[in-house]
Amino acid sequence: MSNKLRLTALGAALAFGLTACGGGGAGSGGGNDTANADPSDLTIGVSMPTQTSERWIADGNNVESQLEDAGYKVDLQYANDDIPTQQQQLDQMITEGADLLIVASIDGTALSSQLQAAADANIPVIAYDRLIRDTDNVDFYVTFDNFAVGQAQANALLVGLGLQNADGSKGSATGPFNIELFAGSLDDNNAFFFFNGAMDVLQPLIDDGTLVVPSGQTDIEQAATLRWQQETAQSRMETLLTGSYNDGTVLNGVLSPYDGISRGIITALQNAGYGPNLTSTPRALPVVTGQDAEIASVALIDQGVQSSTIFKDTRNLAEQAVTAAQAFLEGDEPEANDTESYDNGNKVVPAYLLPVQTVFKDDIQSVLVDSGYYTESEVQSGQAD
């Protein structure tokens, strides 16, 4: 809460002869206090996981600029994918009187004590893209339809293999095809939604023999990639190649849940003699999926190296976060479009889910360039300006 607001609250308490009551402190009164405040007197703490991935930089910038456009002050912090750093940054935001928190967690289960402090100070908390788990003290969740992301990744894999056409109809290929499965970080709730969504599509084809997983690693625990790290994925791919493909078995496709992981997988495959691209002979690069439309991967898709990605328009996610923040600060409840899917272990968190789009090479222009997400020259250079 701003100083001005704190004084106003104190003034009101004195005027009505009230003594400080339960829940007093930095954000005492929460929405009620902030409802009458000028946005320029309100500070929103924005806690992002890491700057090593382009998407979170874009998310941070979008949230910050849209909140500033709405008149709020913003305290934006990145935590280097380090849990104690994120805890510390949140502690500090709370002590410094933040009026609302927007949090994209590193480990969704590691913030309970910070969020208790936020609740004690009546500071609303919005989980951004990643669900915060095992706490009552998360008020709203803005994200994409994460199960649909996983389904879209699996469908993109099938399209890349020729088993399915882009419109969902049956493709000309029949298989069987060898594939391997990668999942995200097990401390991120999204990893389970992506993997379960993908397996919803892939499992029947594994069961009927159209798809074969030569490593046998089909559990999320086996497929997981701690912190979504590119290097970790590269080294698991190397291990899989050594373990299951040294006899000349050819790998045809890889389910990858995130572009950084995809780039690690592609590097391992190219180092092992696949590629360099999807049409190379004698050994084409396997079909590799992705997520986030990171510019480095969009360039690889454009060059025919990575097969696809799932585009999540972070401008829209930022907009939803800002809309929800404004609702809380004005003393209202934000509008949810899903009140069933996201049980965080303590409660079902009301959520606003955004749609996603699959991007193959032919979609780059219409989906990413025409919408102004990237310029053509960024796609060519593989770097955001």
Ligand code: GAL
């Ligand atoms: C997830 C997010 C994905 C991807 C991944 C790695 O939580 O939903 O879009 O960004 O983290 O950063």
